[in-house]
Amino acid sequence: MEKGRNYRNWTITEDAKIVEALVNMMNMGGFKADNVVYDMVNGTNTSGFGYDSSTHSVIVELAVHKEAGKWRNKIFPHYEDLCIIFGKDRAQGNKPKDFAQMEEDANNEEQSEQIEGEKKKVDDVIKGITIAANLLREKLEKAANSMNQAILGETEVQKKLRW
Secondary structure (H helix, E strand, C coil): CCCCCCCCCCCHHHHHHHHHHHHHHHHCCCCCCCCCHHHHHHCCCCCCEEEECCCCEEEECCCCCHHHHHHCCCECCCHHHHHHHHCCCCCCCCCCCCHHHHHHHHHHHHHHHHHHHHHHHHHHHHHHHHHHHHHHHHHHHHHHHHHHHHHHHHHHHHHHHHC
16 A cells, blocks of 8 residues: 555445446446456456356456455456446347347337237227127117017917907
């Protein structure tokens, strides 16, 4: 440590807030870093470094990097968000997506929800028409039966009058 210089570790909350702010800046189109951080951990030549997404920790091959032992299995909860910021817009498997892909996915989801909503409205209209048609059929059957009875009754009266 240099004499006269203050050092302080960031809190977990401060870490989360700075990452959130960087992601927001990138999403607004005002900031996008482009460097090799992603390649260093996930590329074809990772030089003994990696990231375990299930434990959210750094992987270090001690045989390759003896001096990096302090980083081995170190929890790094913001790695995936930082890939969005510092990566080169690579979306792979369960890895983060670039903003354009996230926006497209959100638009597709919104369109799907709208289509589902419209389909539900159409289904509700069809259901209502079916109920109305069934009620109309019942009423027409009753009316037809009443008319039949009336005609039969009238026919019987006319037969008796003729006799």
